Amino acid sequence: MNILDLEHTFEEIYGKKAEHAFFAPGRVNLIGEHTDYNGGLVFPCALSFGTYLLLSPRNDKKTSFSSINMEFSGTVDANAFINKPSTWIKYPLGVMKEFANRGFDVWGYDLLYYGNIPNGAGLSSSASIEVVTAVMLNEMCKANLDMVDLVKISQKAENIYVGVNCGIMDQFAVGMGKAQKAIALDCASLKYDYVPLEMQGYKLVIANTNKKRGLADSKYNERRSECDEAVATISTARKINFLCELTEEEFEKYSHLIQNETVRRRARHAVYENQRVIKAIDALKSGDLKTFGLLMNASHQSLKEDYEVTGIELDTLAEEGQHLEGVLGSRMTGAGFGGCTVTLVQADKVNDYIEKVGKLYKEKVNLEATFYIADVGEGARKLY
Ligand code: GLA
Numbered sequence: 158m159n160i161l162d163l164e165h166t167f168e169e170i171y172g173k174k175a176e177h178a179f180f181a182p183g184r185v186n187l188i189g190e191h192t193d194y195n196g197g198l199v200f201p202c203a204l205s206f207g208t209y210l211l212l213s214p215r216n217d218k219k220t221s222f223s224s225i226n227m228e229f230s231g232t233v234d235a236n237a238f239i240n241k242p243s244t245w246i247k248y249p250l251g252v253m254k255e256f257a258n259r260g261f262d263v264w265g266y267d268l269l270y271y272g273n274i275p276n277g278a279g280l281s282s283s284a285s286i287e288v289v290t291a292v293m294l295n296e297m298c299k300a301n302l303d304m305v306d307l308v309k310i311s312q313k314a315e316n317i318y319v320g321v322n323c324g325i326m327d328q329f330a331v332g333m334g335k336a337q338k339a340i341a342l343d344c345a346s347l348k349y350d351y352v353p354l355e356m357q358g359y360k361l362v363i364a365n366t367n368k369k370r371g372l373a374d375s376k377y378n379e380r381r382s383e384c385d386e387a388v389a390t391i392s393t394a395r396k397i398n399f400l401c402e403l404t405e406e407e408f409e410k411y412s413h414l415i416q417n418e419t420v421r422r423r424a425r426h427a428v429y430e431n432q433r434v435i436k437a438i439d440a441l442k443s444g445d446l447k448t449f450g451l452l453m454n455a456s457h458q459s460l461k462e463d464y465e466v467t468g469i470e471l472d473t474l475a476e477e478g479q480h481l482e483g484v485l486g487s488r489m490t491g492a493g494f495g496g497c498t499v500t501l502v503q504a505d506k507v508n509d510y511i512e513k514v515g516k517l518y519k520e521k522v523n524l525e526a527t528f529y530i531a532d533v534g535e536g537a538r539k540l541y
Pocket residue numbers: 189190191192193194323324325326327491492493
């Protein structure tokens with residue numbers, strides 16, 4: 158579906174032309190998983206696919222939501238904030254509420270959303286809806302907020318309105334992405350740096366497990382609490398705000414204080430994963446893709462064994478890929494519990510990788526995986 162098709166659909170639904178269009182991408186995280194809310198580093202990039210938002214103002218104080226790829230369409234007014242919906246419109250409504258809280262008039266639009274990010278696949282389809290809404294409201298309300306503010310508003314909408322206690326990585330990557338660059342983001346200070354993706358004949362291949370992610374949100378929130386518990390325990394000996402403040406050696410010095418073995422493993426993942434991101438950024442900057450790949454493999458193993466957010470689907474895709482010729486590294490990306498892997502594959506071995514891993518996955522898990530070659534694109538923006 159291209160923008161012309163979307164404009165046509167908009168006219169069919171609303172009987173008038175769309176006056177403006179906006180876009181926000183999805184994201185893939187290369188390494189640094191479950192480090193953002195632990196005050197650590199992440200290394201994501203924006204994708205070329207994402208969410209389009211077309212709109213035209215209306216004459217009343219209501220807003221109509223339609224979508225081509227998601228269920229629910231209808232017109233709501235300010236009461237919708239109170240009777241929080243269970244459908245996808247909770248994402249734009251959460252962002253609208255944040256703008257309304259800041260005194261902006263957010264009502265009075267006919268909206269059409271279309272996303273080509275697979276939903277619930279760990280590629281930030283929800284952050285993309287939030288950020289495209291924030292960019293749209295910033296423009297329509299003449300709010301003059303900068304992109305980092307819009308990113309924070311979008312994260313807050315997800316935390317408070319949607320109720321998922323996510324970190325800032327997804328919204329940041331979606332808002333601030335740059336074509337052919339990964340973002341080295343320190344989630345404690347929000348300092349960031351763009352690192353060119355010099356791929357030397359390798360491709361980033363995303364493989365979708367196509368597994369439904371049941372209970373992922375509650376398990377995600379549970380991991381966060383476990384990390385908070387570890388911070389509190391270590392702080393009895395040495396005051397820290399976040400686990401990722403610790404080096405590996407420092408963690409080993411204090412880890413015995415954490416009595417609960419599960420919590421200790423969660424904390425170990427956060428600390429070691431953060432150090433892996435530091436090494437991976439250096440490796441990419443110095444053109445050492447081999448080391449980058451090994452760090453990806455180590456990241457997956459830690460997410461499997463210590464953080465326990467993988468499962469047979471992600472493990473099969475990542476581990477079967479890691480063994481193949483022409484593959485430098487493979488790991489799960491995003492929150493886990495289903496979703497996608499990201500794999501560094503030599504360009505002329507991509508077909509081979511897809512065929513072999515797809516077949517093994519089908520045999521072992523009895524699901525079809527879907528593969529995409531990641532095209533690293535720009536962050537959220539106004540189209541017209
Ligand atoms: C989800 C969250 C992010 C981050 C990742 C795990 O995508 O939205 O904030 O915590 O999981 O790295």
